[in-house]
Amino acid sequence: MNCTHEIVMAGFGGQGIMFAGKLVSYAGMLAGKEISWLPSYGPEMRGGTANCHVIVSDEQIGSPIITNPTALIAMNRPSLDKFEDTVVPGGLILTDSSLINRSVKRKDVVAIEIPATQHAIDLGEGKLANMVLVGRLIRETGIVSLDILKEALKKIVPARKQELLEMNIKMIELGYNG
Amino acid sequence: MSEKVLMKGNEAVAEAAIQAGCRYFFGYPITPQNEIPEYMAKRMPKVNGVYLQAESEVAAINMVYGAAGAGARVMTSSSSPGISLKQEGISYLVGSDLPCVIVNMVRGGPGLGGIQPAQSDYFQAVKGGAHGDYYLVVLAPSSVQEAVDLTMEAFDIADMYRTPVIILGDGMLGQMMEPVQFHQYKGRNLPAKDWATTGTNNSRKRNIINSLFIDPQELENLNIERFNRYKQIQEKEVKFESVNCEDADVVLVAYGTTARVAKSAMSRARAEGLKVGLIRPITLWPFPVQVFQQVARTAKAFLAVEMSMGQMVEDVRLAVNGLKPVYFYGRTGGMVLTPMAIVEEIKKISGGEKND
Numbered sequence: 001m002n003c004t005h006e007i008v009m010a011g012f013g014g015q016g017i018m019f020a021g022k023l024v025s026y027a028g029m030l031a032g033k034e035i036s037w038l039p040s041y042g043p044e045m046r047g048g049t050a051n052c053h054v055i056v057s058d059e060q061i062g063s064p065i066i067t068n069p070t071a072l073i074a075m076n077r078p079s080l081d082k083f084e085d086t087v088v089p090g091g092l093i094l095t096d097s098s099l100i101n102r103s104v105k106r107k108d109v110v111a112i113e114i115p116a117t118q119h120a121i122d123l124g125e126g127k128l129a130n131m132v133l134v135g136r137l138i139r140e141t142g143i144v145s146l147d148i149l150k151e152a153l154k155k156i157v158p159a160r161k162q163e164l165l166e167m168n169i170k171m172i173e174l175g176y177n178g
Numbered sequence: 179m180s181e182k183v184l185m186k187g188n189e190a191v192a193e194a195a196i197q198a199g200c201r202y203f204f205g206y207p208i209t210p211q212n213e214i215p216e217y218m219a220k221r222m223p224k225v226n227g228v229y230l231q232a233e234s235e236v237a238a239i240n241m242v243y244g245a246a247g248a249g250a251r252v253m254t255s256s257s258s259p260g261i262s263l264k265q266e267g268i269s270y271l272v273g274s275d276l277p278c279v280i281v282n283m284v285r286g287g288p289g290l291g292g293i294q295p296a297q298s299d300y301f302q303a304v305k306g307g308a309h310g311d312y313y314l315v316v317l318a319p320s321s322v323q324e325a326v327d328l329t330m331e332a333f334d335i336a337d338m339y340r341t342p343v344i345i346l347g348d349g350m351l352g353q354m355m356e357p358v359q360f361h362q363y364k365g366r367n368l369p370a371k372d373w374a375t376t377g378t379n380n381s382r383k384r385n386i387i388n389s390l391f392i393d394p395q396e397l398e399n400l401n402i403e404r405f406n407r408y409k410q411i412q413e414k415e416v417k418f419e420s421v422n423c424e425d426a427d428v429v430l431v432a433y434g435t436t437a438r439v440a441k442s443a444m445s446r447a448r449a450e451g452l453k454v455g456l457i458r459p460i461t462l463w464p465f466p467v468q469v470f471q472q473v474a475r476t477a478k479a480f481l482a483v484e485m486s487m488g489q490m491v492e493d494v495r496l497a498v499n500g501l502k503p504v505y506f507y508g509r510t511g512g513m514v515l516t517p518m519a520i521v522e523e524i525k526k527i528s529g530g531e532k533n534d
Contacts, residue, residue, distance in 0.1 A: 022355070026184050029357045037184070037355040041210055042293050062442030064354050064435070067516050 003058035005143045006066045008083055010051035011075025011096075016130035019156075020073070021052035023134060027144040027152035028056035036064040049078050056143050071141055073133050075099060075116075092140055094133050112136065119174055125164075128171040135175025146176055180360050187322045188213035188352040191281055191345065192221065194329035195253050197363050200279070201227035202252040204241035206234055206260060209293045210349035211283035214255040235260040239267030239280075246276035247387035249374030251333050255281035257349070258299050259290055262307070268342055269308035273389025275373070275404070277336035279329065280314075281345045283352035286512035294512025295349035297434060300489035303344050304463045311401050313408055315343040315415065316462040318433040322356040328460070334366045335415060339407045340373075346462060348485065350435045350514065411464055418466035419458040422448070423473045426455030428524050431482045431494050433459050436515060440483050443520035454524055462490070470497035477502060479527050479534075483520055484508045503534040 007024065011017045021037050028035040038053040053066040071092040074080040077100045080093075087093055089108040097113040104111035114136060116129035138149055150169055157165050185193070192214045195203070203218040215231065222229035228245075232238035238254050245252040256264065261282045271278060284299045286292035301307075303316045315335050319325035325347060332343040375385050391397040419437075422444065423429055432440035437458040447454040457473065457480075459466050470480075479502055482491035491506040498504050507523040509515050526532040 022184070025355060029182060029184055035184075035357065038350065039353055041349070041353050061356075061438070062445065063439040063517055064350065064356075065439070065514055065516070067518065 005056045005071065005141055006069045007054045007056070007071045007073070007137070007143075008051060008066055008069040008086070009054065009073040009075075010049060010079030010083055011130075013048060013050045015050075015075045016127065017050045017075065018052055020130040020134050021054045022156060023149070023152055024054050024056065024137070024143065026156050027138075027149045030152050030155075031144045031148050033057060034059060034061050036061045038064040049076070049082075051079065051083075071137060073137060075129065075133070077101065080104070092137075094136055094140070096129055096133065098129070110140070112140065114175070114178065116175070119178070120171055123167075123170055123174060125167050125171070128168060131168050131171035132175035132178070135172035136178065137175075139176045146172070182357040182359055184355050185322060185358050186213050186353060186355050187325050187347060188283065189217045190322045190326050190358050191255070191329050191347075192217035193360065194326040195279065195333070196221055196225055196227070197360055198251065198330040198333045198365070199363075200251040200253050200333060201225065202242075202245040202250050203227070203229050204232050204238040204245070204252070204254050205256065206232050206238050208257045208260045210285060210295070210352050211255050211257045211281065213352065214281060214283075235263035236267065239264040239271075242278050242280075243267060243271055243274070243276060246271065246278045247274065247375050249371040249376055251337075253279040253281065255283070257283045257285045258287050258296070261299065261302065265302075265308035268314070269310050269312070270389050271342045272312040272314070272404075273310060274387050275340040276342070276387065277333075277340050278342050279332045279336055279345065280342055281329075281347065284346065284348045286510065292512040293349065295351075295435065295514060296485045296510065296512055297348060297436060298486040298489065298510060299346070300462065300484070300486060303346050304465075304493070312404070313463050315339070315341055315411060315464075316346050317343065317417075318346045318460060318462050319351065320434050320437045320458065322351070322354065323358045324460075325351060326358050326360060330363050334368065335411075337368045337371070338366060339411055341407070341411075346434065348435055349512075415461060416464050416466050416468075417460035418469055419456075419460060420469055420473070421456045421458075423455035423457065423477065425453050426473075426476075427453045427478045428527055429455045429457055429473055429477045429480050430520070430524075431457050431459070431480055431490070432484065433462060433490065436483055436485055439515045439517055440520060442517035443524070446517055447521050447524050450521070452524060452528060459490070462493075465493045465497060467497040470494065471499070471501075474498050474501040480504045481520075481523060481527060482506050483515060483523075485514060486510055505532055505534045
């Protein structure tokens with residue numbers, strides 16, 4: 001049984017990639033699992049591509065660097081181009097099809113293309129497409145329960161942004177149930 | 179037991195320092211350690227401490243000299259090029275027997291280099307990056323939790339032996355987040371800082387903090403006295419972790435974040451039936467020589483893995499002392515190692531294809 005989830009999340013700077021990763025990490029921690037979160041850092045974060053590596057495991061985590069993810073969230077075309085081939089056979093690829101003008105080519109993975117940005121805009125906040133994808137990620141992988149994810153969200157949304165909490169939860173539920 | 183929190187390595191080091199009683203931080207920004215000064219800027223005023231962004235690394239290390247001389251717990255942090263700038267000040271701190279903690283979140287070099295993680299400052303930290311006869315205690319955490327624990331202990335080691343202590347991390351450790359717990363800081367029984375320049379109140383002889391000794395006999399005596407302290411450190415402060423060495427044919431040697439990659443490699447190799455162990459030096463100086471002497475009796479070979487062109491491998495060779503072959507594998511310039519690549523190197527050694 002594979003008890004280690006290795007997730008790469010990637011997109012443009014500003015899409016909330018790092019936050020999405022932190023949320024899953026925090027939820028993993030609340031669920032009593034071992035976790036690590038490793039961001040890409042440097043000039044590529046300003047307007048360019050950003051990615052983070054999140055590992056959630058029942059065992060002690062060795063390398064925090066993921067070479068072959070069990071799940072990929074790609075929020076733009078360069079990210080899909082860069083990471084598609086690295087996903088393990090049988091792994092999961094989640095894409096934001098509102099922003100990516102091609103389909104997943106791999107036939108040996110579970111590919112789910114969601115117009116996450118469009119969904120998020122329809123619900124009132126296009127910038128929360130990341131939450132739609134995270135909602136779907138946990139449904140597909142069962143890394144943590146929806147309840148724990150929501151609990152984690154409550155803990156990491158800063159006090160000055162509490163008004164966004166409800167909206168974030170709505171987006172996660174949309175992804176989860178969608 | 180305190181609650182688990184999710185923190186970046188950099189933030190965790192900063193918080194650990196504050197909890198260990200550090201009340202003075204002087205620094206200058208550089209990637210990938212900026213979360214340390216950022217955190218200190220926020221927290222220090224709340225604990226009646228001083229955070230000061232100096233005009234340069236050189237200024238910052240000399241401010242450390244001043245605060246340490248006055249008996250305060252003080253820290254500075256930087257990354258590779260910034261640590262190079264601090265070297266003169268580090269030598270003066272040693273020469274004046276001043277305790278302090280210096281964090282180096284190493285990035286690729288030489289020169290301005292890159293900003294991705296590296297371990298290519300091993301020589302600088304361990305062999306003396308500045309002038310004069312000296313060593314620094316060098317601690318190399320491999321997880322965020324260990325970074326917390328070692329940072330707290332670093333202040334005690336510094337005060338106990340009156341020496342600067344280096345926390346040698348890398349960009350990966352600084353940037354990654356892991357759950358950490360802050361245990362109540364207990365601290366060691368430490369000698370009083372009766373040497374500090376705290377003001378005499380006209381009630382005692384004045385103390386002088388100085389590293390200039392014109393009389394060679396006096397300077398030799400002081401250096402010998404300092405090396406007696408180094409001997410105590412070598413006897414009492416060595417830390418390492420060894421895993422699966424009992425039956426290992428090939429023993430990996432790695433420190434810091436690379437040791438985590440090596441552990442993953444060890445697990446994969448074991449799953450393929452290869453007998454692989456790991457020695458992880460936690461103190462790089464003093465280097466854990468004895469465990470190598472012991473393991474060399476049963477192991478067939480050692481493989482040092484580093485994010486450098488091969489630096490710690492020299493200490494491994496000295497420690498193994500010719501008893502068994504010592505091989506090296508590394509990536510440099512900010513490239514990181516993968517478990518698969520290490521497993522390949524192990525196979526080359528087992529198959530006799532690799533030369534030491």
